[in-house]
Amino acid sequence: MKPTDDKxxxxxxKVVDCQYACPAHTPVPEYIRLIAAGxxxxxxxxxxxxxxxxxxxxxxxxxxxxxxxxxxxIEEEPxxxxxxxxxxxxxxxxxxxxxxxxxxxxxxxxxxLIGGGPASLTVARDLAPLGYEIHLYDEQFAGGGMMRTQIxxxxxxxxxxxxxxxxxxxxxxxxxxxxxVSSLEEILxxxxxAVFIGTGSPKGRDLIIPGRQEAAKxxxxxxxxxxxxxxxxxxxxGKKVIVLGGGNTAMDCCRTSRRLGGEDVxxxxxxxxxxxxxxxxxxEDAIHEDILILDNHVPKQFIVxxxxxxxxxxxxxxxxxxxxxxxxxxxxxxxxxxxxADDVLVAIGLENTFTWIENETGVRFDEWGMPVVxxxxxxxxxxxxxxxGDAAFGAKNVITAVAHGHQAAISIDLFCKEKDLxxxxxxxxxxxxxxxxxxxxxYDSDIVNDHRFIVPxxxxxxxxxxxxxxxxxxxxxxxxxxxxxxxxNCDVQTVFEKDRCIECDACVDICPTACITFTMNGEEDxxxxxxxxxxxxxxxxxxxxxxxPTKRVMVKDxxxxxxxxxxxxxxxxxxxxxxxxLYKVTKAC
Amino acid sequence: MTxxxxxxxxxxxxxxxxxxxxxxxxxxxSTLCAGCGHDSISGCIIQACYxxxxxxxxxxxxxxxxxxxxxxxxxxxxxHGFNSVxxxxxxxxxxxxxANRDLVYMGVSGDxxxxxxxxxxxxxxxxxxxxxxxxxxxNGCYGLTKGQxxxxxxxxxxxxxxxxxxxxxxxxxxxxxxxxxxxxAQSFSGDKEQLIPLxxxxxxxxxxxxxxxxxxxxxxxxxxxxxxxxxxxxxxxxATATTDFVPEEKEITTSYKNGxxxxxxxxxxxxxxxxxxxxxxxxxxxxAAIIALHNSRNRxxxxxxxxxxQPQSTDLxxxxxxxxxxxxxxxxxxxxxxxxxxxGVNGExx
Numbered sequence: 001m002k003p004t005d006d007k008x009x010x011x012x013x014k015v016v017d018c019q020y021a022c023p024a025h026t027p028v029p030e031y032i033r034l035i036a037a038g039x040x041x042x043x044x045x046x047x048x049x050x051x052x053x054x055x056x057x058x059x060x061x062x063x064x065x066x067x068x069x070x071x072x073x074i075e076e077e078p079x080x081x082x083x084x085x086x087x088x089x090x091x092x093x094x095x096x097x098x099x100x101x102x103x104x105x106x107x108x109x110x111x112x113l114i115g116g117g118p119a120s121l122t123v124a125r126d127l128a129p130l131g132y133e134i135h136l137y138d139e140q141f142a143g144g145g146m147m148r149t150q151i152x153x154x155x156x157x158x159x160x161x162x163x164x165x166x167x168x169x170x171x172x173x174x175x176x177x178x179x180x181v182s183s184l185e186e187i188l189x190x191x192x193x194a195v196f197i198g199t200g201s202p203k204g205r206d207l208i209i210p211g212r213q214e215a216a217k218x219x220x221x222x223x224x225x226x227x228x229x230x231x232x233x234x235x236x237x238g239k240k241v242i243v244l245g246g247g248n249t250a251m252d253c254c255r256t257s258r259r260l261g262g263e264d265v266x267x268x269x270x271x272x273x274x275x276x277x278x279x280x281x282x283x284e285d286a287i288h289e290d291i292l293i294l295d296n297h298v299p300k301q302f303i304v305x306x307x308x309x310x311x312x313x314x315x316x317x318x319x320x321x322x323x324x325x326x327x328x329x330x331x332x333x334x335x336x337x338x339x340x341a342d343d344v345l346v347a348i349g350l351e352n353t354f355t356w357i358e359n360e361t362g363v364r365f366d367e368w369g370m371p372v373v374x375x376x377x378x379x380x381x382x383x384x385x386x387x388x389g390d391a392a393f394g395a396k397n398v399i400t401a402v403a404h405g406h407q408a409a410i411s412i413d414l415f416c417k418e419k420d421l422x423x424x425x426x427x428x429x430x431x432x433x434x435x436x437x438x439x440x441x442x443y444d445s446d447i448v449n450d451h452r453f454i455v456p457x458x459x460x461x462x463x464x465x466x467x468x469x470x471x472x473x474x475x476x477x478x479x480x481x482x483x484x485x486x487x488x489n490c491d492v493q494t495v496f497e498k499d500r501c502i503e504c505d506a507c508v509d510i511c512p513t514a515c516i517t518f519t520m521n522g523e524e525d526x527x528x529x530x531x532x533x534x535x536x537x538x539x540x541x542x543x544x545x546x547x548x549p550t551k552r553v554m555v556k557d558x559x560x561x562x563x564x565x566x567x568x569x570x571x572x573x574x575x576x577x578x579x580x581x582l583y584k585v586t587k588a589c
Numbered sequence: 590m591t592x593x594x595x596x597x598x599x600x601x602x603x604x605x606x607x608x609x610x611x612x613x614x615x616x617x618x619s620t621l622c623a624g625c626g627h628d629s630i631s632g633c634i635i636q637a638c639y640x641x642x643x644x645x646x647x648x649x650x651x652x653x654x655x656x657x658x659x660x661x662x663x664x665x666x667x668x669h670g671f672n673s674v675x676x677x678x679x680x681x682x683x684x685x686x687x688a689n690r691d692l693v694y695m696g697v698s699g700d701x702x703x704x705x706x707x708x709x710x711x712x713x714x715x716x717x718x719x720x721x722x723x724x725x726x727x728n729g730c731y732g733l734t735k736g737q738x739x740x741x742x743x744x745x746x747x748x749x750x751x752x753x754x755x756x757x758x759x760x761x762x763x764x765x766x767x768x769x770x771x772x773x774a775q776s777f778s779g780d781k782e783q784l785i786p787l788x789x790x791x792x793x794x795x796x797x798x799x800x801x802x803x804x805x806x807x808x809x810x811x812x813x814x815x816x817x818x819x820x821x822x823x824x825x826x827x828a829t830a831t832t833d834f835v836p837e838e839k840e841i842t843t844s845y846k847n848g849x850x851x852x853x854x855x856x857x858x859x860x861x862x863x864x865x866x867x868x869x870x871x872x873x874x875x876x877a878a879i880i881a882l883h884n885s886r887n888r889x890x891x892x893x894x895x896x897x898x899q900p901q902s903t904d905l906x907x908x909x910x911x912x913x914x915x916x917x918x919x920x921x922x923x924x925x926x927x928x929x930x931x932x933g934v935n936g937e938x939x
Contacts, residue, residue, distance in 0.1 A: 074597050438623075439592055447595035502819045503779055504624040504807065509632035514599040514611075533599040549823065550779075562595050572624025572807045 001524050003546040003553075006495065009429040012581040014541060015558050016491045018081055021068035023403035025427075025585045026050040028065055028081055029491040033443060035084055036484035038477075043088035045098050050585070052122050052168070052402050053147075055160045058086025059472065060151050062248075062279060062397040070488050073537070073560055074513070077452035079486045080475075087480040089160070095167075100129035102172035107131030109416045112192040114181050117145020118398045119198035119389030121168045122405025126588040127412060128171040135192070136173050139180040143169055146200050146390075147398060149227035150249065152256050153468040184357045184385070194384050194412045197357075197371075198401070201390040205349040207244060211302030215309035215344070219302065222253045222347030229256055229467070238342020241265045242312055244299055245347035246276035251283065253345040254291045259467035266339060267293045268312075270329060272319050285471065289460065298329065300336060302344065311340040350395040361385070370394065377421040378408040386412055409588040425586035434492055434578045438569070441578055443489050445565040447512075453483045489563050493581045496554055498545040500575035503552070507567035507576055508532070513560045516567060521553045531557055594618045606642035614639045616666040620659070626778030626804030627657055627726045631664040633781055634695065634724075637788035638665060641836075643693060649685055650695045653678040653707060656733050657699030657726035657804075665695070676707025679714035682721050683905075689915035690906050693792055694721035701731050704740035704759040715768040715797055720904040722791040723799045725761055726778070728806040729817035736809025747814025760886070762896060765799045766879050771902035772798035773878065774895045777822050778805065783893060786834040790861045790895065793834075796902030803891060827885055829870055829894035830863035853898055861895060872898050 004011060014020050018028040027046060034043035047054035061082050069078030109132050113120040116138030124134045142148060143165040147156065169175060181187060187195055204221035206212075212219065218238070222245065228234040241262040243254040246269035257265045267286065269276055273295040276283065287293065297314035304310065314337045317329040352370060357363050362382035364372045371380050373387045380387055388404035390396060411421050434442045456473045457463075463471045475483060508516050514533040521527070527542060528535040535542060535557040545554040568576040602610040614635045619628050638648060645667035652658035654675035661670050669692070673681040682696050703711045703725050714723070729742040738746075741761065742754045765773045772794040776784045784802065791798035803822050805811050811818045816825075835852070836859050853861040853872060863872060871877050878897040885892035905911075912919065 074600070446593045447597060449596060502624070502811075503823075504626065504805070504819060505629045505632065505779065505781060506624045509628050510594070510619075512595045512597055514602060533602050536601060560597075560599055562597060564595055566594060570619075570623045570628075572622065572811075 001521060001527060001542065001544045001553075004541070004543050006543070009427055009583060011541070012431070012493050013427075013583045015493060016581065016583065017068040017070050018065035019491070019583065021064045022051075023064065023400045024051045024406065025403075025583065026065075027491065027582060027584065029487055029489050030582065031088060032079070032081070032084055032484045032487040033489070035088055036444070036481050040088045040091040041093045041095055041098070044092040044095055047085055047088060048095065048099070048167075049587075051399060052125055052405075053118060053164045053398065054085050055089035055164050056147055056156060057398060058082060058084075058089050059156050059160070060147070061085070061399055064399070070490055070560070071486055074562070075449075075451065080452055080455065080483050083455050083472075083475055084480060084484055086474050087477070090474050091477065099167060100171065102128070102170065104129050104131050104172065106133065109133065109193040110135065110191075111412060112137065112187050112190070112195045114184075114187065114195065114197045115145055115199035115389075115391065116140065116143035116175075116177070117198055117200050117389055117401060118147060119391070119401040119405040119408070120145070120196060121165065122402045123196050123198070123388065123409045123412065124173050125168045125171065126406060126409035128168075128173060130413060130588060132416075134173045135176060136169075137176045137179050137181050137187075139178065141177050143175070143177075145198070146202075149230050150223060150252065152226065152229070152252050154255070154259065154463055154471050155252070157468070157470050182356050184361045184363065188361060188384070192384075193416050194386060196386045196388060196408055196412065197391050198387075198389045198405070199391045201350040201352045201395040203351040203353045204249075204346065205351055207299060207346050207348060209299060209301055211304050214304040214307070215302040218309040218341075218343045220343065220345050222249045222345050223350065225345055226252055226256060229260065234260070236261045239263045240340050240342045241345065242339060242341040242343075243267045243345045243347060245269060245349070246271055246278055246295075247347060247349070248278050248282055249350070250345075250347035251278045251286050253347050254286055255289055256467060257343075257345065258289050258291065258464055265291045267291060268297045268299065268314060268339065269293065269295050270298050270317070272296055275319070275327075288457075289464065294339075296329070297337060303338070309341060309344065311338055312344065313338050350390070352391060352394065376407070376424065377411040378404060379411055379415070379421060383415070406585060406587055410586070413588040427586055428582075428584040430582040431493070431495070431579045434565075434580055435568070441492075441565050443492050443578075443580070444485060445489070445492075445563070445578070447488065447562050447564050448482075448485050450482060450486055452486070453479050491581050491583075492563050492565070492578050494543075494556065494561060494563065494567060495577050495579045496543065496545055496556070497575050497577070498548060498554070500573045501545075501548060501554065502573055502575075503548055503550055504572060506570040506572065510566045510570040512564065512566065513562055515557050515559070515561045517555050518548070518552045519555060520551065521547065527555055528557075531555060533557070535559060592618065605639055607644060609639065609642075609645075611635055611639045613645060613667060614665055616661070616663040619663040621656060621663075622732075622806075622808045624807040625656070626728065626802075626806070627660050628663065629778040629781065630724065630726055630784065630802055630804055631660045633784045633788055634664045636781070636785050637792065640785070641789055641792060643792070647691070648693045648695055650697065651678050651682045651685065652697045653699075653702040655699040655702045655731075656728075656806075657697055658702055660697055660726070676702050676705070676710055678702065678707065679710040679719070679723075683714060683717070683719055686719055686721060686905070687911060689917060690720070690911070690913075691915050694719075695792075696721050696723045698723065698725050700725060700727045700729060700739040700741040700761075704761060712764070712768055715765055715770045715799070717905045718769075718771055718796045718902060718908070720796055720906065721798070722788070723797065724788070725799075725801050726804040727761065727801055727817070728804050728810055729815070730806050730810040732806045732809055736806065743816040746816040747812065749809050749812045751814070753814075760882070762799070762801045763879065763882050765801075766875060766882070766897055770799050770897075771796040771899040773897045774798075774800045775802075775891070775893045776800060777803045777826060777891070777893055779819055779823065780826070780893070783828065783832055786832045786861070787895065789834040790832070790855070793855045793857060793859055794898070794900075794902070795856050796899075796904045822891060825889055825891050827890040827892050829872075829881070829892060829896065832894055833862040835860040835862050853895075853900055855900055861898070863895060872896075
């Protein structure tokens with residue numbers, strides 16, 4: 001193998017698994033260390049800079065970081081990254097003075113943002129301090145988009161949402177609420193310098209099977225129903241409720257039903273339990289609230305008696321891998337299952353709707369009805385129009401929308417300055433030694449054996465009685481500090497300097513997880529098999545040095561490195577050093 | 590501040606025949622200087638015992654005093670151990686071995702512990718051919734007392750302060766050969782590929798197995814001008830052959846051209862495989878080994894590898910016809926057979 005180019009910022013970035021997995025590349029270990037040090041405000045600001053909504057995401061994020069967490073490869077559970085983020089938000093002091101505060105000197109450019117969700121708000125936050133005049137359009141009475149309509153209050157209190165949305169709106173954003181944009185042409189006619197579309201995927205997919213029309217009164221589309229609950233239009237539901245679908249919307253629907261009078265609430269899903277799209281913790285929370293999840297049931301018919309819905313029939317299936325290697329649901333041949341229901345909530349997927357974008361605007365759509373958008377610049381086929389969030393590539397999650405918003409803001413800024421959009425700014429990186437003494441590092445390098453701590457919940461009786469009472473209470477500070485210590489500080493990199501190495505093997509002997517091997521070089525497959533412990537996780541890179549005096553190379557398998565610093569402590573010549581790697585995605589602001 | 594080694598291990602660590610990973614053969618975290626050659630030797634002992642699938646409780650590790658003699662704390666934490674008096678490890682090893690012949694005896698010593706204060710013990714344990722492994726971690730200086738020249742420091746070798754050693758060194762491997770040791774090897778702590786098979790072979794050898802390991806002292810004897818520094822040793826090393834240890838169940842398929850290799854059959858059916866053996870080298874020829882050692886020294890080279898072996902050696906138990914069973918397995922009747930037996934013994938002496 002060729003020697004690893006550790007000057008390429010992406011190499012060490014990839015070692016910080018959580019940050020690399022995060023769409024917005026939030027410097028996770030950095031803020032976890034700040035939390036452990038009691039610096040909640042600073043931890044909040046690290047988050048805010050990167051993901052804009054720490055309080056909201058600390059409760060509702062899809063957490064792509066956690067399955068990536070190295071801790072999960074060493075013991076059972078990853079660090080509770082998401083809930084630590086919430087700790088920063090819960091315990092911070094004043095942060096407003098640390099944010100850019102309006103008024104900003106105008107640069108004479110005007111930008112329209114369609115939709116008031118996380119993508120648009122991120123664009124607004126990045127561009128407003130640069131002097132752009134931002135006009136935000138939304139059909140609701142307040143900002144937040146689907147964070148307001150789709151996430152129930154028992155998961156995200158309205159005050160938290162308002163606080164973080166208002167940090168942005170207070171930057172002198174011109175809001176046009178209660179204004180549904182029905183024509184992109186009209187917006188373009190107002191001669192904005194650029195238009196950003198962050199309208200999400202607002203339409204719930206319907207289920208057209210026999211009985212749908214007859215029972216229409218008691219069948220609700222999940223997203224619409226959740227919005228109607230959020231806006232206080234809907235206050236109750238029948239005692240027996242079926243929720244169709246296996247995603248997070250289905251979980252929010254069933255749990256909201258339990259709070260609006262649903263006593264016997266069942267989630268019925270086509271796929272096997274394990275394959276459900278809902279996050280594991282959301283399924284757990286639903287089950288905890290006495291909700292039954294029935295998998296492998298395909299809905300067949302709404303049953304109506306005397307003009308009223310009485311239930312549904314389902315066909316039982318099981319998952320089979322067919323010849324093409326694809327998973328298929330095959331009927332088991334058992335008799336159809338009837339389940340009683342007073343109301344049915346359909347939460348089987350989200351769709352985009354762009355009927356308001358006219359052909360004349362020059363914004364082209366692909367065969368699936370999605371806009372043609374550049375994956376890097378987020379620019380559409382009309383150079384003035386940019387997309388982001390669910391509107392760009394279909395339904396994902398808040399953190400992805402934020403990441404899109406940052407990139408779109410960069411593009412809009414470049415576009416308004418008539419620069420090349422493909423020339424993206426390089427990330428900000430910094431690599432600093434953490435050595436304080438022979439056995440001292442400026443980070444907590446000892447590895448604790450603690451298992452993941454559980455976030456306490458409010459009593460079920462209380463939370464089921466009022467849909468606005470938050471279920472999760474968040475970590476108290478003592479538990480948060482303990483959980484923070486589970487972080488392995490993957491951003492403190494093991495940096496190897498070949499020219500200093502005397503090949504004494506001290507690092508090989510001390511490494512608890514057998515990451516380091518000195519051996520003859522070879523092709524990657526060959527090398528992976530020859531290491532002290534075979535490097536079977538192909539998603540993790542090998543760190544390979546140039547040839548040493550004995551003709552061997554140093555090979556480090558990054559997979560289960562604990563970043564404990566013992567290699568560097570046992571190195572007599574400081575060929576190994578622990579250096580903190582800070583990687584920040586460059587923003588427009 | 591960390592002086593703590595995590596208890597997490599690589600989840601994919603390979604297991605030996607006993608189902609153990611190397612973790613079961615590790616000891617406490619080393620308190621020796623960072624980069625000490627001794628730690629590498631400890632690593633080799635761990636790896637050798639793991640690869641031979643020796644149950645840790647079947648090993649006894651013994652040592653005297655010195656940096657080297659601290660190392661048994663850092664390997665084989667699940668084995669028996671005795672950290673004895675300075676230079677007296679051979680006596681304790683002899684006693685333990687006489688009492689229980691079933692254990693593997695791993696003696697660890699240093700150049701001071703062996704070539705100075707323990708010289709008397711060392712030569713006699715060789716003479717007696719006690720069945721044990723005797724590893725000298727040889728750094729040519731007294732590291733524990735700030736690096737004074739030891740008895741194995743080469744003449745002219747420079748200390749950290751720049752003064753040259755005026756005295757002739759004791760050549761421990763040469764001495765062992767002279768005194769009739771049945772297994773003599775020399776190696777370098779920075780060459781695990783050579784040292785691990787040598788340690789394995791030494792464990793399997795049914796008699797006194799001596800390995801002199803050059804082990805640089807990074808703190809006091811790794812300076813330019815020293816003949817025991819990493820750089821000097823790497824530049825002056827001369828291997829007799831590449832050594833491999835082949836467990837008995839593996840069939841030998843390679844055949845060597847004349848003078849390029851040989852397999853040494855051990856008493857238990859395993860083999861020591863020597864490859865790229867120089868044409869005139871014969872590992873069974875003690876005289877040739879002594880001459881080769883002298884020639885290397887004249888060329889300022891350090892001869893490493895297996896220097897000499899006598900595979901069918903007669904150890905102390907055979908020589909003095911001791912009990913075949915460990916003393917701790919003998920019952921009262923056998924240990925104290927009564928006055929009639931005593932009468933008989935006394936009668937023979939009258």
